[in-house]
Amino acid sequence: MVTSFALSPESEFVLREIPLAVHRWLLPDHLTIMRPALTLRTGERIEFLPIDIQPTTVLELRFGRALSKISNDGMTLSVTALTAGTEHHLAVLPLTNDDDDVRFARLGLGHLSGRSIHLAITAGPGFSGDPESDWASLVDVTVAPAAELSLAAARAYADLRRANEIAHFSTSYDHTLYKERDRRAKGQDHLSPPATTIGPHADATSLAPAPVQVSFLDMEPLPNEDAFKFGSRLLQEMLAVKPPSFEARLAQKAQAAHGQPLRVLSICSGTAQVEAALLRSVITPVHLTLADINADLLARALSYMPAHVSTMSLVQDLNGMKLSQPYDIVICVSGIHHLVELEHIWRTLHDHTKRDGELWLIGEQVGPKGNCLAEPEYRVANELFCALPDHLRRNSVTGEVDQSLSNKDLSETTFEGIRSDEIETSLSRFFLPIEVYKRNCFLWRFIDLIYYQNYNLSDPDDKQLLKLLVQAEYAHHISGGWATELHGVYRPIY
CATH class of the missing domain: 2.60.120.260 (Galactose-binding domain-like)
Known part of the structure; x- marks a missing residue:
């Protein structure tokens, strides 16, 4: 039929x-x-x-x-x-x-x-x-x-979308914005806390770093911090709810395993830099499965993994995901919004996540389809954008000063945000939330790959304008704005 x-x-x-x-x-x-x-x-x-x-x-x-x-x-x-x-x-x-x-x-x-x-x-x-x-x-x-x-x-124009997607991801991981990910994945970031070794008497509940109380207005950029990272850190400071500590949750899972290897699945892995940095934070045996359609990116991912992680690669189109074993933890870093067959994916992950296992979504895009902004968010964001000085509106792709904020539906030609507005509702049929953190109604559009390099954070005016944008984002968010960035921990429904 x-x-x-x-x-x-x-x-x-x-x-x-x-x-x-x-x-x-x-x-x-x-x-x-x-x-x-x-x-x-x-x-x-x-x-x-x-x-x-x-x-x-x-x-x-x-x-x-x-x-x-x-x-x-x-x-x-x-x-x-x-x-x-x-x-x-x-x-x-x-x-x-x-x-x-x-x-x-x-x-x-x-x-x-x-x-x-x-x-x-x-x-x-x-x-x-x-x-x-x-x-x-x-x-x-x-x-x-x-x-x-x-x-x-979403199933239509698959060839066009796939070709554009492959072309994009073949170079995106090498962008300077992601160099910090590369250093952390290799354990070369001096700002990262030392790894925790899990032993029989470790107290996993004390592993999360204590929050540092600093006034928003007094916050300054860290050495080599760009506008994207500084703006994100400012926003996190303003919000009362904080994101899940995935490092602490990993330590708790390792403690509960009593020395047995954790079985971890990463889907839409790409080069798995975030996963590698996370797994470096806790020294415990891990059997890691990396799943992605791009074999070249998976080959690069293997080079980031620490010695206590044994890794296997699963090259497949995850829209037709097939798994053969249960997992303690399933991780996806900003990848679900590129997939079409959400219902099949959640059902498969549900059936292969242990009853006491967890699904971790890190930096997932859950805004309107195609990574657009909804009308209320776009109206506010575009008004702010048009008021910025010319140098902060210069488009790094065209070299021109943009007169308005673009709001194109990227899913017309790629899988970017193809069903992003349905991720949470489809997920809720198979998994229940344990801890969820959402932010970023529109701030990311000012400090993304197109504009983030325009900000000179040693210039007091640029720094002040960035703080004003963060404050506008915060005010819109707490008044009912559509937050597009999700970090969440979920458990399967049984």
Whole structure:
């Protein structure tokens, strides 16, 4: 039974077309989309394979003009469903030159429940019948039960997203922003506390470092600290709730194991620098499994691991995750938001986490889809951004001074934040929270890879502006803002 469909270059459909001299999948310059859309001209029709309709099935369409200007009378897209020899007319969607950007339509198909239908979309002329330059772009066509709609959409454009993802991650770990991770993973960071050796009389409850009480306004950057790290540290100081001490929890787990090796799984491991630094903090035997789709990154990860950690690599697409043994601890460092099959992943991890085991999410992105900001957060952040001096708004990629804060949906062309807004709700079906810390409604957008190097922390003005941004972030957060960064400890539901 086929209950869902999403249009992409990899999907199956039949195109009743007029021969076209240009490529069928085009990226219109005038639309705010980041990937090609299927072009449909007046007189052409696209038909989809049979879909079995459920009571909650819906059709979502995103569409627009494929050309910057179409005929003066506009054009139409007619949506129909063919079942048992009967054609059901579902909607006629107009397109005109007044439509500045992509349009959206959502149609309920529940009245056809229990039937297998062929959906079709036909491009036609406008009210006066003029077909001149009437080209439409089908940006998204998604059909699924309402609860599965986002999953169906996330499965589309897999080849494009995968290629862009691999290209991004092949270089991102070498960025200067992550050099501190590299040093900590190798045990070369002089600011890291000494490792704790777990013995029969160790008191694991005393292993967390005592917090240092320093006034926010008096805080100064540490040596070689950049704006991203300083801003994050300022924000953590302001918030009353503190993040989990994963080092202390690791020590407690090791103490409870009574000398037996801990079985630890890291998913979306990449180079596993955070995991390596964490495992260095407690000297106890560990059997570590690293799981990632990128074999080259996993090979690099092995070089970071301390001697008391035995490591095996599991190269696989984690959307189809397969595991064969139970684990004491499952760790994911800012990786779940790159995965599509959340329900399968949580179910598999649940079934392979020991009853007294834990799932640790470290720095997970749980904001709106595609790592966007929601409208209230974007409105506040963009107002702050536009008030900054030019040198703090210089884009490190383009070299230009940005006039506004970008808010593009990165999941259009990558797996970045592909279902980030569903991580917590899907997780809650399989795991219960033990300790959860959330922050960062919008501060990260000012001090990310694009802008963080603009801040000269030896300049009192830049330092003061950064503190003002942190204060604005804090005020927005405690007034109900959408925090996007999560650090959490969870246990499986049994």
